[in-house]
Amino acid sequence: MIIHDLLILGGGLAGMRAALEAGKNVDVAVISKVHPLRSHSGAAQGGIASVLDRSQEIGDSLESHIKDTIKGSDYLGDQDAIEILCNEAPGDIRILDRMGALFSRTGEGLIAQRDFGGHSYARTCYASDKTGHILLQTLYEQMMKHNVKVYPEWHVVSLITHENTCRGLVAYDMARGELQVFRAKAIVFATGGYGRAYGITSNAHANTGDGLALAYRAGVPLQDMEFVQFHPTGLYRHGILITEGARGEGGYLINNDGERFMERYAPNTMELASRDIVSRAVQTEIDEGRGIDGYVHLDLRHLGKELIMSRLSQIHDIVLSFSGIDCTRYPIPIQPTAHYSMGGIPADAYGRVPDIDGLFAAGECACVSVHGANRLGGNSLLETIVFGRRAGITASEYVKKTTLRPMPPDTLPLVEHEINLMMNGKGKENAADIRMQLQSNMILKCGIFRDIDGLTHMQQLIIALKERFNNIGFRDRGMTFNTELVEALELKNMLDFSETIVAGAMAREESRGAHARTDFLMRDDEHWMKHTLAYRGEQGPVLDYKPVTMTRYGPQRRMY
Amino acid sequence: MRVKFRISRFNPDLDARPYHQDLELDVTNGMTILDCLHEIKNNQDGSLTFRRSCRSGICGSCAVRVNHRAMLACKTQALNVLIDGAVLVEPLVHLRTIKDLVVDMEPFYQTIEKVQPWLVTDHTTEEIPAITSKEAENLNRVSDCIFCGACYSDCNVIDVDRSFAGPSAIAKTYRFACDPRDILGSERIKHLVESGLYKCPVDQECELACPKGISLRRDVIEQLRCTAVTGGFGPLPAHKRLIMSVLDTGASVPVTTTPAVDMYKDRERDFHGIKELYIREFEGEPVTEVVLFFGCIINRRQQDTAAAIINIFQHNRVAVHIPKKQVCCGSPFLRVGMLETMKPFVTQNFEIFNTYANNGVTHILTSCSGCNSTFRHDYPALALEYGLNFDFRIYDVGEYMTMMDRDGTLNLNDMKNVAMKTMYHYPCHIRASGLDESIYVDLIRKIPGIGLVQVPSSGLCCGGGGGVRAAYPDISDKLAIRRMEIARDEGVDGLLTNCPFCILSFERGLWLKENAGEAMDFRIFDFYRIFSRAFGEDGMVKESH
Numbered sequence A: 001m002i003i004h005d006l007l008i009l010g011g012g013l014a015g016m017r018a019a020l021e022a023g024k025n026v027d028v029a030v031i032s033k034v035h036p037l038r039s040h041s042g043a044a045q046g047g048i049a050s051v052l053d054r055s056q057e058i059g060d061s062l063e064s065h066i067k068d069t070i071k072g073s074d075y076l077g078d079q080d081a082i083e084i085l086c087n088e089a090p091g092d093i094r095i096l097d098r099m100g101a102l103f104s105r106t107g108e109g110l111i112a113q114r115d116f117g118g119h120s121y122a123r124t125c126y127a128s129d130k131t132g133h134i135l136l137q138t139l140y141e142q143m144m145k146h147n148v149k150v151y152p153e154w155h156v157v158s159l160i161t162h163e164n165t166c167r168g169l170v171a172y173d174m175a176r177g178e179l180q181v182f183r184a185k186a187i188v189f190a191t192g193g194y195g196r197a198y199g200i201t202s203n204a205h206a207n208t209g210d211g212l213a214l215a216y217r218a219g220v221p222l223q224d225m226e227f228v229q230f231h232p233t234g235l236y237r238h239g240i241l242i243t244e245g246a247r248g249e250g251g252y253l254i255n256n257d258g259e260r261f262m263e264r265y266a267p268n269t270m271e272l273a274s275r276d277i278v279s280r281a282v283q284t285e286i287d288e289g290r291g292i293d294g295y296v297h298l299d300l301r302h303l304g305k306e307l308i309m310s311r312l313s314q315i316h317d318i319v320l321s322f323s324g325i326d327c328t329r330y331p332i333p334i335q336p337t338a339h340y341s342m343g344g345i346p347a348d349a350y351g352r353v354p355d356i357d358g359l360f361a362a363g364e365c366a367c368v369s370v371h372g373a374n375r376l377g378g379n380s381l382l383e384t385i386v387f388g389r390r391a392g393i394t395a396s397e398y399v400k401k402t403t404l405r406p407m408p409p410d411t412l413p414l415v416e417h418e419i420n421l422m423m424n425g426k427g428k429e430n431a432a433d434i435r436m437q438l439q440s441n442m443i444l445k446c447g448i449f450r451d452i453d454g455l456t457h458m459q460q461l462i463i464a465l466k467e468r469f470n471n472i473g474f475r476d477r478g479m480t481f482n483t484e485l486v487e488a489l490e491l492k493n494m495l496d497f498s499e500t501i502v503a504g505a506m507a508r509e510e511s512r513g514a515h516a517r518t519d520f521l522m523r524d525d526e527h528w529m530k531h532t533l534a535y536r537g538e539q540g541p542v543l544d545y546k547p548v549t550m551t552r553y554g555p556q557r558r559m560y
Numbered sequence B: 001m002r003v004k005f006r007i008s009r010f011n012p013d014l015d016a017r018p019y020h021q022d023l024e025l026d027v028t029n030g031m032t033i034l035d036c037l038h039e040i041k042n043n044q045d046g047s048l049t050f051r052r053s054c055r056s057g058i059c060g061s062c063a064v065r066v067n068h069r070a071m072l073a074c075k076t077q078a079l080n081v082l083i084d085g086a087v088l089v090e091p092l093v094h095l096r097t098i099k100d101l102v103v104d105m106e107p108f109y110q111t112i113e114k115v116q117p118w119l120v121t122d123h124t125t126e127e128i129p130a131i132t133s134k135e136a137e138n139l140n141r142v143s144d145c146i147f148c149g150a151c152y153s154d155c156n157v158i159d160v161d162r163s164f165a166g167p168s169a170i171a172k173t174y175r176f177a178c179d180p181r182d183i184l185g186s187e188r189i190k191h192l193v194e195s196g197l198y199k200c201p202v203d204q205e206c207e208l209a210c211p212k213g214i215s216l217r218r219d220v221i222e223q224l225r226c227t228a229v230t231g232g233f234g235p236l237p238a239h240k241r242l243i244m245s246v247l248d249t250g251a252s253v254p255v256t257t258t259p260a261v262d263m264y265k266d267r268e269r270d271f272h273g274i275k276e277l278y279i280r281e282f283e284g285e286p287v288t289e290v291v292l293f294f295g296c297i298i299n300r301r302q303q304d305t306a307a308a309i310i311n312i313f314q315h316n317r318v319a320v321h322i323p324k325k326q327v328c329c330g331s332p333f334l335r336v337g338m339l340e341t342m343k344p345f346v347t348q349n350f351e352i353f354n355t356y357a358n359n360g361v362t363h364i365l366t367s368c369s370g371c372n373s374t375f376r377h378d379y380p381a382l383a384l385e386y387g388l389n390f391d392f393r394i395y396d397v398g399e400y401m402t403m404m405d406r407d408g409t410l411n412l413n414d415m416k417n418v419a420m421k422t423m424y425h426y427p428c429h430i431r432a433s434g435l436d437e438s439i440y441v442d443l444i445r446k447i448p449g450i451g452l453v454q455v456p457s458s459g460l461c462c463g464g465g466g467g468v469r470a471a472y473p474d475i476s477d478k479l480a481i482r483r484m485e486i487a488r489d490e491g492v493d494g495l496l497t498n499c500p501f502c503i504l505s506f507e508r509g510l511w512l513k514e515n516a517g518e519a520m521d522f523r524i525f526d527f528y529r530i531f532s533r534a535f536g537e538d539g540m541v542k543e544s545h
């Protein structure tokens, strides 16, 4: 049994930011299934949005950032939270700078800012093309400096609550091969996104939405899960992100007929139209048979070898290393890739999860909701920092005025029993195959385009896959670093929360942001300007709704 | 394509020690090693254990050794690394194996934690001083490190001395020590010198391993050594003695017998104001004329090699100019971080080379791999800095022989049999010159009678470079002996190489072993002397006293 005042579940940007803040006042520890430096925050390239002091020179303002974010969210974002996000951004960027984050600079030595889709002004701060990596490094440096306790490669298996209060966690210490109980007065969830529910994703293997499933099973509803952002240019089969930069520099999207098809979808902005528009265009081409074996081409060849090697060398390297293709000589096969999860554990602007006392959430796993139906680029790194910090503060204040509550007896034996049952069963089902079935069908039936038939099919498929999951076979029955076990636990989580994505999408009879129903093409503010809450019920998710918080901005048609 | 996978397996719950498992898998174009491991785990053996997360080369989880070299599984195309249709996958070394391909990274992380890897600013002021765009970019380059540990696994010095900071900890130090906002600055350098900044022979294994292309030698280690010198923490006392003697004698090693440039007195002559030896012992017109720059060690300690090279060229009808006033290339200054002190040396050599070039002999050949890499890499920048002309071309002698072979002017017809079983030791300086191992291997293969054993893992260092021999002789010696033992275990008679540093290192290693009563039945073969023998030494130029 391990005891800390406060546990942070997740060592990505949100988790570390919360830990650093809380660590100033209380005894805190970070538990993370991958070493914090391996968290997927490190993969973010583009940047972190914030209006800075000198932004007025180019006409930018906090007001403009707020408006852009609300519009981007397709009016599903909670405006009070969005105001906090944008207003507190400059202060947080300054703190990161002081910690030593190596932001790219202007000639005068000021933090440089670049243009980003959906933002009216160049307000995205960046560190060349590795912003997430640099921020992750910086926060981890601070963790070392302040001696914050980390339990790396401890896979959290369950959240223990009692009478709607948070009691602790059970985690699997992979290297030592043991299950351990953690007790704490409060827990901050920061487990990141759930892109791995999809077969093609820009997310890491570790992004299996564990935190969502843990909370869901403990009685917390999941909010707005049907909103999953796709990025138009994922590397074919791998899903690895090919950044907008490639199109920004003048790359063409070409279908099987050799046509620059964006002409038909967005004749003015062409390849540079907003993410959801380009994603839908690419998917339409593929679905209507104008793709090449399930992909289209991103062609850079006309830009010339010199430009590619100097301005897009990162992309060249990615395509060559991961697909073996030289993009100066061949077009890049791309397909839309599941990229960002707008939905998650409902949390208020202080990180508090309303349903369970002592439970907090921040970062991509949380739904605050600042992204509503569609996230703007650069706003999610910002969310991890702003709301990670805020959750850290609130949680440490909470901890200071709370006593440690008892852990229900038999917690450990119960979890052990469940795991033993799973590992030592006689079943012959192949977990990898079940996972593959889930992932490939989520793309097909609950991906960019949805309709009632596909969703119904998906709903039934998940039930069937869950049935099969109960009979999976294990090859590795030892406890030391058992990744077969970890993958099975992750799959179980994905099966659980995926049903909330499907249920939310089935119910939401409109198209809004990233949720596109081919049988309900229009946004329907009258009926659907509300957040979905999916509770776990006996027969699958039970849906409820809550209103969107509006402060000063009424809904308008979203046009770019 | 059907590929054989040989994978290192170890389950501490079941196995006493690691073993290799052989598996087969259909591999298609575009599949990475990580894809293959997943494929095996998903469909053949769910117990196969490895780390991975991002599968896009950014999280640093998946470093393993593929055919003995450390690399990211997710960034390695499987079909590119096959050897005879097979591939060997093993965990990183220098770290304890937990299970299969998973190692305990903790000791590696600790090397980094030890360097206080965080910015320390003066908190009495509210705003920290800003940093310029250029400074930020400079630090940015080393900040690419994803702590994958590949370099730690492939590092030669770590292999023999775990107290060495190791490449990525050195890079992390650079990140902060060179940040103008950091107030620890020189403290960091001092600490780094203590934890081994001068222990690295700059053999660049780490660079080869690094998936992020961090140029540790030039961008980090040598820069930091310069900073150490400026701050008064370097070079080490042993280096200072060495430097003093270079300044006194113009050469990096003491002379034992007559230097090579002082042999063949009867061939001395004046060439446009330069005193030189001109050697042309064959009948008829020369195929070409070249300038020979021996380098300190060959000139002053390995005169037999000098003679062998002259013989090789005479045999192949190449006229040789040997400037008598050639001085040390200056690399000792570079290696320890004393850029300022080397100018007179560079200037003198440039004057000589330019005189030749202006009078029609533009090919400058070096027989020392160290000088070669200095000339090729450092002289262009220095020439610019000092405002010197650079009108000549630099070649390594072995490289030049290969070029002649391609032109059909190297006479390989009636070579003598040289019976031996050997392994080529690829010097790091040759690699630093951008010359591929195959240039030398292919040439050696043309000598009748030679059996050349494939190098099991070429990441092996003689310990002779980077000023390590002077400051940390025990590290040098351990590296040299380890290198020879690995070769011996492959069943060869000895190592064949073309770097005078390597040869000195190995010979000293042999002597040490013999002294300790553990004499090795092992020999060191000089590339040029072997070729000279193969060409028949009857034409050897006689020294006249």
Ligand SMILES: Cc1cc2nc3c(=O)[nH]c(=O)nc-3n(C[C@H](O)[C@H](O)[C@H](O)COP(=O)(O)OP(=O)(O)OC[C@H]3O[C@@H](n4cnc5c(N)ncnc54)[C@H](O)[C@@H]3O)c2cc1C
Pocket: A009, A010, A011, A012, A013, A014, A015, A031, A032, A033, A034, A035, A036, A039, A040, A041, A042, A043, A044, A045, A046, A047, A048, A049, A131, A132, A154, A155, A156, A157, A190, A191, A192, A193, A202, A203, A204, A206, A207, A209, A210, A211, A241, A339, A340, A362, A363, A364, A365, A377, A378, A379, A380, A381, A382, A384
């Ligand atoms: C390729 C890519 C590019 C992106 N680019 C940008 C960009 O340019 N700008 C932008 O604003 N956003 C970008 N995003 C989005 C942004 O990076 C993420 O939303 C954000 O980094 C998420 O941070 P996080 O801390 O919430 O989660 P993560 O960084 O994913 O961290 C999750 C943590 O939770 C831990 N964890 C999870 N489950 C468990 C468990 N069961 N037990 C223990 N620990 C667990 C993990 O170990 C990990 O440490 C990008 C995303 C991707 C995928």
Ligand code: SF4
Pocket: B151, B154, B155, B156, B157, B158, B166, B167, B199, B200, B201, B202, B203, B204, B205, B206, B207, B216, B217
């Ligand atoms: S150059 Fe060689 S010895 Fe030096 S740090 Fe790199 S691998 Fe280690």
Ligand code: SF4
Pocket: B144, B145, B146, B147, B148, B149, B150, B151, B152, B167, B168, B171, B206, B209, B210, B211, B212, B213, B214
């Ligand atoms: S320096 Fe390169 S090889 Fe070494 S840990 Fe960093 S990224 Fe890996």
Ligand code: FES
Pocket: B051, B052, B053, B054, B055, B056, B057, B058, B059, B060, B061, B062, B063, B072, B073, B074, B075
């Ligand atoms: S899996 Fe992340 S670097 Fe290979």
